Amino acid sequence: MHNIQPNLNKTYLKAASAKGVYIYDENGKAYLDGSSGAVTCSLGHSHEKLLPFIKKQLDKLQFVYRSQFASEEAEQLATRLYELSPDKSLTHSFFVNSGTEAIETAMKIAIQYWQENGKPEKTHFTTRKKSYHGITMGALSLSGHALRRQRFEAMLEKYPALSADLENDSLEDQVAEFEKAIDTIGPSKIAAFVAEPMVGAAGTALAPVNEYYACFKAVCDKHEILFIADEVMTGLGRTGTWFGMEHWGTQADIVAVGKSLGAGYAPIAATLMTDKVLAPIKKGSGLIMSGHTYSGHPLSCATALKVLDIVEEDDLLDNVIKKGAYIKSALYDLQKKYPVMQIVRGKGLMMGFELDPAIKGMQAKLIEHCYQNGLLIYPAVGGKEGTDENGVLISPPFTINKSETDELLGKLEQSLKECS
Ligand SMILES: Cc1ncc(COP(=O)(O)O)c(C=O)c1O
Incomplete structure (x- = not known):
């Protein structure tokens, strides 16, 4: 491979196409973009008003x-x-x-x-x-x-x-x-x-x-x-x-x-x-x-x-506020079920949670399980000094609808269950 990806010793799947909140890999598998890439793709992918x-x-x-x-x-x-x-x-x-x-x-x-x-x-x-x-x-x-x-x-x-x-x-x-x-x-x-x-x-x-x-x-x-x-x-x-x-x-x-x-x-x-x-x-x-x-x-x-x-x-700020509140309350519910989620916070569609820093490798494990389950989430650091690799950002596109939000939360819970 000649193109340099972040991890030089990993083979990355290629993205083949993307539409709405989904990215499709070279094998046709769909991933729900729960982080808008690096908290970027606010309109999702291939937006029908934007492309023309x-x-x-x-x-x-x-x-x-x-x-x-x-x-x-x-x-x-x-x-x-x-x-x-x-x-x-x-x-x-x-x-x-x-x-x-x-x-x-x-x-x-x-x-x-x-x-x-x-x-x-x-x-x-x-x-x-x-x-x-x-x-x-x-x-x-x-x-x-x-x-x-x-x-x-x-x-x-x-x-x-x-x-x-x-x-x-x-x-x-x-x-x-x-x-x-x-x-x-x-x-x-x-x-x-x-x-x-x-x-x-x-x-x-x-x-x-x-x-x-x-x-x-x-x-x-x-x-x-x-x-x-x-x-x-x-x-x-x-x-x-x-x-x-x-x-x-x-x-x-x-x-x-x-x-x-x-x-x-x-x-x-x-x-x-x-x-x-x-x-x-x-x-x-x-x-x-x-x-x-x-x-x-x-x-x-x-x-x-x-x-x-x-x-x-498209009044998307309203959707950001509503879906953000919905996700936040769902994250609080998940926190009650999965104590490994220690802190939940955020505003709008910039939501985050910190995992127990004592469980080493938990962040990477959760991100990998989400990936396998077709959900993209974004790593962040946390802890008292800001040096624990235990944070996750949930930041889907502003365009996400109710059923996609439920799918995101379902895949996240499934991954938390697998990691617990
Ligand atoms: C708050 C903040 N400032 C600056 C940057 C750097 O932006 P870029 O990666 O587009 O250079 C980032 C990227 O994540 C960021 O989150």
Whole structure:
């Protein structure tokens, strides 16, 4: 085999086709996509409204380079994201191709914002230990995900990472830890605080208490620190609102989105920002020092625009909320039957549960049994330190219907039974 898959010593089955919430392998076996791939395929597969649109766009315009032309497709998508953003606060979009790139660009914009405001020493970040922000060196420096960091530790920046327990420590203690971290480096050196509204792969749908972000934003404002919300997983409908931060009623200065933006139909992500962030850069150098050959790709932008249209037209956020609540209550029922499921949490269709970390290998075993039973679920880490490989994310497409949801839950229970 020449193509490199994650595990070099495993033979992977080939996917032959996919439709709706199902993926079919080369032998014709169906798998219910209970994780939307990597929490990505929000419209499911081969969506009947989207495919003809993509084909039409392909005939019109595929690619132009961003330093030579603007495109109607990118303009419209930026306008749409602005309109969807809380209180129309995210006035500008910088398009990239992956969540990682959106975070790298967010870091650069934050640093540049302070440079253009005459504070070039503000180049550090504060983050949380339970976090994953991307795989390149900059984004990985922000991430606490031990497994993904460890080989490169020597080369990564050591930003102060908050380790307070988001669910169990008092908010007062968490804010005190934040203030202390800021003090250690000095607020005059910190460009931004970076956080996922709900922690995905590095926390199994872990979320802080209601007042958390308002308090942290106030601390950021007090010390002239920007707030970057990493909404790569939570953004654009996954938690039942367009932006995850809406659950906390707090607005970030810079927001990274990805995954559900292209919904698996196009590699596209974006760094969104407020007018406050863009204004000094526009007035100063007039150039954001980031970008990629494929940034603002018209075919990807047009696809993303149609994805957002479909989510709206088909009232899919309502389905996310309803099916999310149904799955959550079913997971609580399963927890009563299978004590190996220790924690259940989540919002919308970003649901997760943590397995007993004392039973080594349980996560891999459950995922394998689900796979054999035709169900795809997504691994995450959990535990006190965020280093236990014991988490599972359940995040089917927004389009999932009642009988498919029951099938998902049935296959999950069957697999839990086999593993117990
Ligand atoms: C919260 C978060 N940020 C960033 C990323 C990186 O995105 P990508 O894999 O598209 O580069 C991910 C991917 O899982 C993520 O969940």
